[in-house]
Amino acid sequence: MIKxxxxxxxxxxxxxxGVTLIVFTLTYISPGDPARLMLPQDASDIQVAELKHSMGLxxxxxxxxxxxxxxxxxxGDSFDYKGLWALDLGRSYVSNRPVFGTILERFPNTVLLxxxxxxLSIIISIPFGIISATRQYxxxxxxxxxAALIGISVPAFWLGMMLIWVFSVNLHWFPSLAxxxxxxxxxxxxxxxxxxxxxxxxxxxRSSMLEVVRMDYxxxxxxxxxxxxxxxxxxxxRNALIPVVTVIGLQVGQLLVGxxxxxxxxxxxxxxxxxxxxxxxxxxxxxxxxxxxxxxVFALVNLAVDILYAFIDPRIKAQYVGAAxxxxxxxxxxxx
Amino acid sequence: MAQKHxxxxxxxxxxxxxxxxxxxxxxxxxxxxxxxxxxxxxYTYDFITGNQIPNAFSGVGSTGKIDDGxxxxxxxxxxxxxxxxxxxxxxxxxxxxxxxxxxxxxxxxAVIVGGGLGAVAGYYGGKLETVIMRGADILLAIPNxxxxxxxxxxxxxxxxxxxLAIGITSxxxxxxxxxxxxxxxxxxxxxxxxxxxxxxDFRIILVHILPNCMAPVIVQATLGVAQSxxxxxxxxFLGLGIQPPSPEWGNMLSEARPYxxxxxxxxxxxxxxxxxxxxxxxxxxxxxxxxLDPKLKR
Numbered sequence: 001m002i003k004x005x006x007x008x009x010x011x012x013x014x015x016x017x018g019v020t021l022i023v024f025t026l027t028y029i030s031p032g033d034p035a036r037l038m039l040p041q042d043a044s045d046i047q048v049a050e051l052k053h054s055m056g057l058x059x060x061x062x063x064x065x066x067x068x069x070x071x072x073x074x075x076g077d078s079f080d081y082k083g084l085w086a087l088d089l090g091r092s093y094v095s096n097r098p099v100f101g102t103i104l105e106r107f108p109n110t111v112l113l114x115x116x117x118x119x120l121s122i123i124i125s126i127p128f129g130i131i132s133a134t135r136q137y138x139x140x141x142x143x144x145x146x147a148a149l150i151g152i153s154v155p156a157f158w159l160g161m162m163l164i165w166v167f168s169v170n171l172h173w174f175p176s177l178a179x180x181x182x183x184x185x186x187x188x189x190x191x192x193x194x195x196x197x198x199x200x201x202x203x204x205x206r207s208s209m210l211e212v213v214r215m216d217y218x219x220x221x222x223x224x225x226x227x228x229x230x231x232x233x234x235x236x237x238r239n240a241l242i243p244v245v246t247v248i249g250l251q252v253g254q255l256l257v258g259x260x261x262x263x264x265x266x267x268x269x270x271x272x273x274x275x276x277x278x279x280x281x282x283x284x285x286x287x288x289x290x291x292x293x294x295x296x297v298f299a300l301v302n303l304a305v306d307i308l309y310a311f312i313d314p315r316i317k318a319q320y321v322g323a324a325x326x327x328x329x330x331x332x333x334x335x336x
Numbered sequence: 337m338a339q340k341h342x343x344x345x346x347x348x349x350x351x352x353x354x355x356x357x358x359x360x361x362x363x364x365x366x367x368x369x370x371x372x373x374x375x376x377x378x379y380t381y382d383f384i385t386g387n388q389i390p391n392a393f394s395g396v397g398s399t400g401k402i403d404d405g406x407x408x409x410x411x412x413x414x415x416x417x418x419x420x421x422x423x424x425x426x427x428x429x430x431x432x433x434x435x436x437x438x439x440x441x442x443x444x445x446a447v448i449v450g451g452g453l454g455a456v457a458g459y460y461g462g463k464l465e466t467v468i469m470r471g472a473d474i475l476l477a478i479p480n481x482x483x484x485x486x487x488x489x490x491x492x493x494x495x496x497x498x499x500l501a502i503g504i505t506s507x508x509x510x511x512x513x514x515x516x517x518x519x520x521x522x523x524x525x526x527x528x529x530x531x532x533x534x535x536x537d538f539r540i541i542l543v544h545i546l547p548n549c550m551a552p553v554i555v556q557a558t559l560g561v562a563q564s565x566x567x568x569x570x571x572x573f574l575g576l577g578i579q580p581p582s583p584e585w586g587n588m589l590s591e592a593r594p595y596x597x598x599x600x601x602x603x604x605x606x607x608x609x610x611x612x613x614x615x616x617x618x619x620x621x622x623x624x625x626x627x628l629d630p631k632l633k634r
Contacts, residue, residue: 014470014474015473015474015477016477018470018471018473018474018477019474019477019478022474022475022478022483023486026486026487026490026491027490029490029491030489030490030491030492031491031492149357149615149618149619150611150615152618153562153611153612153614153615153618154607154611154614155566155569155570155573155607155610155611155614157570157573157589158589158603158606158607158610158611161589161593161596161603161607162603162604162607164596165596165597165600165603169596169597169600253479254479256479257479257480257481257482260481260482260485261481261570261573261574264574275485276574279485279489279574279575279576280575284490287486287489287490288486288490291482291485291486291489294479294482295477295478295479295482295483298477298478298479298482299477
């Protein structure tokens with residue numbers, strides 16, 4: 001097991017390096033000279049060149065990328081930073097605060113929103129998926145299916161605004177602005193954020209249940225005279241939930257990203273609003289730090305979920321170990 | 337492969353038609369395409385971008401006097417008017433054009449480039465495959481919308497950069513999909529036969545292998561159009577996509593956002609437009625999957 005985890009962690013390294021390289025390349029090629037932006041308009045070319053030198057922006061691409069990862073120690077002290085590995089990428093052009101300071105300060109808010117949304121999506125999707133599957137082709141099933149289809153098609157930012165219009169503007173049930181200190185105000189953004197995932201998970205639960213109830217062991221359970229409730233609960237549901245749990249795990253990362261738009265609509269102080277504010281102010285270090293941060297968290301969450309499954313379902317680990325032992329073995333096996 | 341014994345297109349249509357929701361999806365898509373192509377006939381462009389301030393926030397179904405190239409005439413505001421008195425229905429119809437172009441162009445780019453890379457990786461294998469697949473893994477590791485957002489934020493908001501960003505982010509899915517299909521097909525007898533007859537690698541991939549790998553790509557591409565449209569409207573909503581005053585659904589929503597209380601119709605209709613078109617592509621994608629998936633074929 002530990003071997004498996006270590007192997008997975010090693011696999012993560014090239015991916016993380018790739019992600020940081022891409023994000024760094026984007027900064028590097030982005031038009032606009034940060035040094036010129038920081039100086040007054042009438043600054044001479046020599047002054048700009050000097051500032052560029054002290055910011056380390058006159059170095060080659062590779063050197064700058066190494067600085068980005070492992071820190072920069074320039075001629076002065078004002079532009080030094082410890083690099084991405086130490087979560088320090090210098091200061092925001094706008095607020096002059098360390099970019100990761102702002103991110104780490106607001107990240108718990110995003111996590112809170114994400115967790116509430118995840119909880120909502122699970123308690124809604126699984127029961128509805130089961131009801132829909134056990135009553136296949138009834139009106140209930142039709143209603144759930146259509147609702148789920150709408151759920152995967154509605155843009156989150158629009159849904160958020162419509163919820164504000166109905167529940168804040170007209171009914172005055174919830175505030176239209178969300179803050180982490182007031183849990184009541186998080187209800188609408190959580191619903192907004194959860195909508196897409198709830199729909200995906202409902203569809204998944206339904207199709208997985210439909211597949212499982214056709215299995216022989218379900219027929220056996222029925223044949224030995226168990227009542228339908230027990231068959232569904234004990235025999236069908238447990239097996240049907242395996243792929244659902246996988247999807248839920250993958251969705252944690254998606255929720256984190258979806259929070260960017262949802263937070264904007266509700267002016268919720270999380271990573272998403274940092275990112276959008278930074279974009280509007282062309283605050284490049286802040287944008288890139290936020291993007292890299294969310295991408296890294298996304299990768300780590302997915303890895304954690306993968307490892308958790310290996311604990312829950314030994315088949316996943318076995319499959320992995322088998323594939324690693326003889327290269328291409330997995331493919332040849334699946335072709336038959 | 338096995339499905340060619342009885343007019344594949346006819347059989348496909350027979351199976352597709354059975355799925356009523358998928359047919360509804362197709363009908364909606366056709367409607368949107370017609371509307372998008374004929375946008376200039378339904379609404380003259382000037383009047384979509386030109387301000388008609390006296391009619392600002394006209395209600396749904398109200399009439400107002402508009403200034404159409406210096407000529408005053410009466411006009412019916414089918415879906416009301418926005419903060420500048422521009423016709424919401426007209427802007428939605430012109431926005432349909434932008435969204436459909438984005439959807440098709442980005443998916444075509446992703447299918448051609450991603451599919452090509454996937455085919456090369458699957459056919460040749462070896463180091464080339466490793467490089468391509470690691471690249472795809474890295475692109476997949478960055479969440480789509482976030483990656484697109486970073487690209488546009490770095491390169492600056494413009495139509496070209498938006499297309500580029502969404503095209504690149506939708507690419508890796510097709511690399512994986514085509515590679516997997518090519519690998520299952522490339523060792524079959526008909527490919528060996530073609531090779532024995534002296535066909536070039538390029539011809540084998542293009543003529544013999546790829547046509548047999550199209551089914552999953554078609555399904556993914558249909559769903560991909562929905563994804564692209566959603567990404568584009570999201571980016572425009574954040575101010576990183578199509579810039580106002582060009583009519584685009586996302587920037588319409590962003591412009592209308594301050595008027596949620598006073599003029600909700602300026603928000604409701606563009607959102608409904610996005611939702612129905614994405615729903616339509618999702619319905620059609622589901623239908624295509626059922627119709628093309630040989631595993632479900634009786």
